[in-house]
Amino acid sequence: MVWQVDISVETELSRMCGAWVIDPARLNMLTTLTRDRYLVATPPGHLACQAADMNNHRGVVDLKSTLATVELEITLLQAAFEEESKRTKSKLVAPEWPQVPEQIDLEHPPRAVGSPDLVASALGIARWLETLALAWGSIERQRLARKYLRLDDPSPRALPISLKGVKALDR
Template sequence: MPISYFKPIAVIDEVGAIGRIGIWHVDVGHTAAMGAPMPRMAGAWGYALEELDPWKVRSLIEERFIVLAGDTDLLERLAIAHRGIVDVSGTVECARTEVTKLQDAFEAHAAGSRTKLTAPDWPEVPDPVEVAASVPMYPSSDERTGQAYPLARGFEKLAIAWEKVEKQRVQRPFLKPLGGDELRPLPLVTR
């Protein structure tokens, strides 16, 4: 089930071989929500496990939706309360399905219109995992944040594409019933 939410998600990875935890935040809402353009990504928090301060880690992760970039039991080990684990492929599928519904609604409306309507230019909805595979990694970033950084970049691209979809949707009055008058955040699917 899709969940609408504006608070930045936390993308985390625990790099066991080198004993580090990497955390990145990604705003999956829309930049206009803050009144001024804000960066989508914040983070690069990297903690050595032997220096781990559970309070700091909790403060960065608690009560957020979580994207796991690798295998970790960090949430259980530190008893971190969260809003759910994001199902990456489910989220991508949900966003793509929504774009298809919007396109179908546009075509149905255009077929009954007396005037020629300008078709939406929907962006491609990227898969964060595929984007992550193409993100250049450097030894220092891999050591600090593991796969959290490339996967966060993937979610950044997905959130940017979704915002483009939403801006086109709210510009067309006949598409507003499919999501309201306001821009919606990326529809997160959790497991």
Template sequence: MTTVTLKVLAGAGEDRAIWSVDIQPTFQSSRLCGAWMNPGPEDLSDLLRGQPLLTVGASPEPAELRCRHIDLGETHQALVESIDQLAALNRASRTPKGNRRAPLPRPKVPAIPEDIHASGGKPPHGFVNPSPAAISAVRAAHYLAALADAWAKVETLRLSRDYLRADTTDHRQFPVKFSADSKLPTASTLAEAAPIVTG
């Protein structure tokens, strides 16, 4: 199963927001690809049932939606480890003349904001909706988009060098990780990043 979007849920009751984030390596215009304010119960169910979900500044979503909860720490670590793998493979590789290869540029993986789970707070630049739920959701969505951008750079770097590609010549899926309390039985990742083969 290929997942192309992640959902962010923020707020509760009369102030609730959902943002959708495109995590594909290539995307059309913006990674933030959908937003819903104060969805009713039916819309909430349609939007979130079984979806990869990051909940911020919010009460839990209804249990019957059986969402898969994103583990930000593990997802961040998966990106860092993928970059470390590429760097190690690059160091171990030699040019056709037997020389060491130049160090790879290292894509930056943004740190998790300390206030990512806070309600409201300072809105992103240019964001005018005063709703605390909307502010929380769009800030978290921007962070997920930044992680997806970092992953796209990792994959561009990997695919640009034949000795880093191994047997995977297409973009690997963003390595989203899920928390142990996810309500839908899944593997620890939606799709594990393809391993990098060194020999």
């Protein structure tokens, strides 16, 4: 099962881009669907990727590290707000940071309630990633609305993806 989630900076469309059930006899389809994409794979999904001899993707996302990077950014932006509040004479409107999703375990992934067993785990993971991307979009809107938080970066930043074996990337 492959579920594509758009994690780009801003999208006018749904972040849930598409879903495919892959016949184990057609692993070449898995290679095509994941070309130039980031991967999040359960242990069985990882085995399917190995069986397909995939090497055309952008890397395997480290969900724990990616979530930690987003949480750290909220902490840093909040600290910058508090510092600016102390420094300025006018009362600043506090940012309202979004709730980020709780960490998930890919060994026991979240299952989408009411979904068929075949897609429940993939949809649960996709919804988690969608929630994180939406939270990041909210963080960026709040950052860009406040000059003292923008610093030298006046444009929206991409979700800071961490890849397994690689430091955090801004893509």
